[in-house]
Amino acid sequence: MTQPAIKDFLASEFDGFEVQIDADHERADIVLNRPPLNVIAMSQREVLRQVFEALDAHDDVRVIVLRAEGEHFSSGGDIKGFLEASPEHVSKLAWNVAAPARCEKPVIVANRGYTFGVGFELSLACDFRLASETTRYALPEQNLGQIPGSGGSARLQKIIGITRTKHMVMRAKRITGAQALEWGIATECVPDDQLEAATRSLVEELRRFSPLAQRTAKKLINDNEDSPLSVAIEMEGHCYSRLRSSNDFREGVEAFHAKRKAVFRGE
Incomplete structure (x- = not known):
């Protein structure tokens, strides 16, 4: 739609x-x-x-x-x-x-x-x-x-x-x-x-948070509800790795070091 x-x-x-x-x-x-x-x-x-x-x-x-x-x-x-x-x-x-x-x-x-x-x-x-x-x-x-x-x-x-x-x-x-x-x-x-x-x-x-990180966290937590601990940790690692290449993560790190409020765009 x-x-x-x-x-x-x-x-x-x-x-x-x-x-x-x-x-x-x-x-x-x-x-x-x-x-x-x-x-x-x-x-x-x-x-x-x-x-x-x-x-x-x-x-x-x-x-x-x-x-x-x-x-x-x-x-x-x-x-x-x-x-x-x-x-x-x-x-x-x-x-x-x-x-x-x-x-x-x-x-x-x-x-x-x-x-x-x-x-x-x-x-x-x-x-x-x-x-x-x-x-x-x-x-x-x-x-x-x-x-x-x-x-x-x-x-x-x-x-x-x-x-x-x-x-x-x-x-x-x-x-x-x-x-x-x-x-x-x-x-x-x-x-x-x-x-x-x-x-x-x-x-x-x-x-205040990154829309991309929020979406990722929600899906990860929901999907891991029935997963064994080892699988849940593995999935968390994959999601963490993908977010490291996001613009929102770069913005978050730069804002932290510059002591300013981050402006997240969900990218």
Whole structure:
């Protein structure tokens, strides 16, 4: 998709969410906006995937933020939609929800209030989870005679281990933002009235770094999730070697010695 086509697509009206682009701060926001609980419809997931892909290809965007209007991030999916969806549609749920992880650019999610079901699964696919103290994370599918179907239990187990994952999935237990920070799910946990400021601060922090080094680090870390240590070290060495020939690395070294701020261009 060309840049004009991408911009036209992102200027569209979307069901259940909206897209905001701040080119001056190289930031794009995907804002869940179906109050009061921001329920995520089945059809919405595929369009969300398309939006993440479009923002990843957008020249004016360095950092993507997923957030929501109101006191709750999302209470989860449209329950009735599960019974109405075709098997083919359901088979694509995990792929669509994994879109933030596939983005080359860093993706931040700002959570507050209920962050349940697919809302939690989308958050787990992001790179940085900023939680308000009001946040309640849960995978409550056992209450429906089901299990998480979009990567929730799998991603969670990688982060917190088998015992805590069974506690959350098999008992449908909720945990707070503070507990999520303690367990390694949340990157930060802040007072509710500081969530937006914490998000802005992280966006500006990430913008300081080389886009090329950020893309490389994200892909390397994601790809090495299941690799043996020896393979992970080997891959890190290859990526390090490639970055040594980049203009951004030269700029970083020269700026360091000149005691000035580096200006990275992603090259």
